[in-house]
Amino acid sequence: MELHVAVKKRFKAFELDVEFTVTNDRVGVFGASGSGKSTLVSLIAGLDSPDSGVIRLDGETLHDGRGSMPPEQRRIGIIFQQSHLFPHLNVRHNLQYGYKRCAAENRRIDFDSLVEVMGLGNLLERGVNRLSGGEKQRVAIGRALLSSPRLLLMDEPLSALDDTLRFQIISYLKTACATFGIPYLFISHSLLEMRLMTDQVLDVSFGRVQGYTSVEALARSRMGHSPVGYxxxxxxxxxxxxxxxxxxxxxxxxxxxxxxxxxxxxxxxxxxxxxxxxxxxxxxxxxxxxxxxxxxxxxxxxxxxxxxxxxxxxxxxxxxxxxxxxxxxxxxxxxxxxxxxxxxxxxxx
Amino acid sequence: MTTLDPAEYAAIGLSLKVAATATLLSLPFAFAVAYLMTFRQFRGRFVLDVIVNLPLTLPPVVIGYLLLVLLGRQGFIGRHILQPLGISLIFTWKAAVIATAVVGFPLMVRSIRIGMESVDQRLVQAARTLGASWFDTMLTVVAPLSLRGVIAGSALMFARGLGEFGATIIVAGNIPGVTRTIPLAIYDYAASPDGDGMARVLCLVSVIISVVILLLHEYLSRRMDRSE
Structure with a gap:
């Protein structure tokens, strides 16, 4: 995966101005809340447009001064903090929503093997309002993966979960992304989650990229400032x-x-x-x-x-x-x- | 008890036909307008809001008159669009449909908007990133999730359409068997010395239809509650 982003976007009290190229398949975007991480996700996915700039994925231009590719053609999946499952569809139809809309030649993930990897087998016919928090998030992850994205954006996908669930979901995420070879950008304010999920990290604060280092180097550099150390x-x-x-x-x-x-x-x-x-x-x-x-x-x-x-x-x-x-x-x-x-x-x- | 003769059956049939056609015809437009008002920020939003809601506050007679001016032989739409196409609307049942649609439109838009406002924007975004086009998202996410509002709006507009009088009598006239709907027939009977009985029967028919609509609406709402 090669993602190049050089964009500017102004808001009333905040400006996002970032430029970076990442080639690793497990990249973290680390920063406090309000640093511009979620805006960045919206821009890459095409849910929002930058004021100016270029976004390229694997050599294909997603956005430049001449135009913007609509989100449904970008093949970039998102997992949000909340699961945002379609309430009028059951688990099976939620999972199939993206799968059906993915052109057959682009499909890389088999429905049944995903259901097995994510442990969703006995939930398929259930209504999404009768799922627990962890189950919902697993379905959301499965739904995004089944659309066979070229890149998966995970915007604080674990922050709505308690600790036990969080690490359970991390293990599902890692297994699924590794099994199906899906590159991802993992957005979080938690250094520990970064350590578990990523190799390279973009350090973002105040709407700027402060650095691009290995997750280990980031963790070491934060040791002296953190109340919990390394x-x-x-x-x-x-x-x-x-x-x-x-x-x-x-x-x-x-x-x-x-x-x-x-x-x-x-x-x-x-x-x-x-x-x-x-x-x-x-x-x-x-x-x-x-x-x-x-x-x-x-x-x-x-x-x-x-x-x-x-x-x-x-x-x-x-x-x-x-x-x-x-x-x-x-x-x-x-x-x-x-x-x-x-x-x-x-x-x- | 007075029994209904063919002319009254025609009035009832026509009322149902006009109200149903106006409701179905308005549905896609009301959905589109509700979408614009709920999800989009654009210039002229306020103007659109005023125009859509105007029929709610204007006397129906005024709406009828404005439609007559617009759609008539000398009117802008009548002369430049309808006449070249060989379409004549005024004093036909189609004019009654248009009058009913215009008068009921704001009610339908309002109901659909209430439904749409409950749709989480994130769901729309999720659908887009899963490969659904804008139109696809409208059909498969926004429409089913605002279905409650769509049903309520349709019921409201249909019921309102059955009672449309002021605008209809001006653009469609009161021609028995052609444009005479239930309210117009009641008006006729109430004005004639021996029409009292007929007027009452038609009133009863109106009440029955209205109750059926309300029950149907209630039934659909409950069914949706249960499926959630």
Whole structure:
């Protein structure tokens, strides 16, 4: 996917003025609310027209000074914050709305396989008013995918959902987009969602593109300013239960986590602030996890030092103040112990 | 009890025919105008609003007279459009249809607008991005979701059309069997010394038709409630 956007649009108290080209298939648009993200979505989809500028997708001009391609010809799907299902149609007919209108030679997604991937099999004949919030959003995602879009725009698709549902939907989204090879632009104000859904991120604020970086670089640069620090995301599976604590295989050793789950696969977050670095082995310690790590690199962010640790094949980011870094003599290749309490991990889904 | 003779049957039949034709004829136009007023911002919106609603406040006789001036042999539309096409409207049942349509039009537009205002714009946008053209979206999303307003507007206009008197008598006249609808017939009977009985029977017929329309409207609304 190659998307080139160079547009201007003025509103009463706000101006959107952006220029960027993205080629990655999993791109994030990150910014606070009111930064112009949703306007950008409308312009790319053709639901609104810029005052001036050019929009091109895979070499085809969608908008320029001479004209604008109507939204139904752009083959760009949207998933909104709310599901916006057609209330007069049941689930099956909602799903088929875009599918039927897609020319046969452009159809890339088979109805039955999508229904299976999104787990919609037993909902097909149901009226959309009798679906739960998560089910509605799954149908909305399925409906957009079945129109076989060249590009899928997701405008805060998870913000109306609670945490448990959010991560469940993320896994559906990732699986479906990967299975059917649909490139997407994922719009959100949540850095964690960005981390889970995208590779490259456009940082948008005040109607301007502030930067285009990898999602990892964005997360690191935000570490010092964020009250929660850098969030390490860990996908763990197949735990053993020992005295109410779950032990997960990780990085050649085991992580002990209270509040784990017996699910075969679970997602956890761990703040960089909850990792204590120790120079020598302390003997006995109340923290249940004491990991021997190698320093792979350091970076500065907002007056803090981020330390990238390698533990077996896994990576963790810990956050310390510069003085601590000096005292611990943190340099690339130095060996340290990382102490983490079993309760510091938070399960996401 | 006086029984109905063929002339009265003709009046009842004509009334139903005029009201139904006017309603069906107005439907696409009223839908389009309601759409413009609900979803589009454009220059002259206010002017359109005034023109559409004018028949609601003008005396029907004035509307009839204006139509006569416009559509008659010497009128602008009559002379430049209708005559070259060999169409003569004045004093035919078609004139009654036009009079009824104009008088009932604002009622229908208002009802459809109320229905359309409840349609979420995001649904329209979703339909467009799913590959539906503007017209397709109108038919498959906006129309079914404003169906309640369309039904209410049609019922209202049909009922209003059955009672149309002032505009009709001016553009279509009061020709028995040709343009004499129920209200015109009642007017005739009420004015003649021995027509009292007939007038009452026709009044009763009007009441029955109106009740049937209201019941039908109620039934359709309830059915829609249940299907939601």
């Amino acid at each position: 969030i390490n995301v860990l996908t763990l599976g197949a735990p053993r239960r020992i005295n109410g604590i779950c032990a997960y295989a990780w990085g050649g050793t085991e992580l002990f986590i209270s509040g784990g789950s017996d699910q075969p696969k679970a997602l956890f977050e761990l703040s960089s602030k909850d990792i204590i670095l120790i120079g020598l082995h302390p003997g006995a310690i109340s923290a249940r996890n004491l990991l021997e790590c190698t320093v792979m690199g350091t970076f500065q962010a907002g007056g803090k030092v981020g330390v990238e640790l390698a533990c077996g094949s896994e990576r963790l980011i810990a956050e310390i103040v510069p003085e601590a870094a000096r005292e611990l003599e943190v340099t690339v290749g130095s060996r340290l112990f990382a102490a983490i309490k079993a309760s510091a991990f938070r399960r996401l889904g």
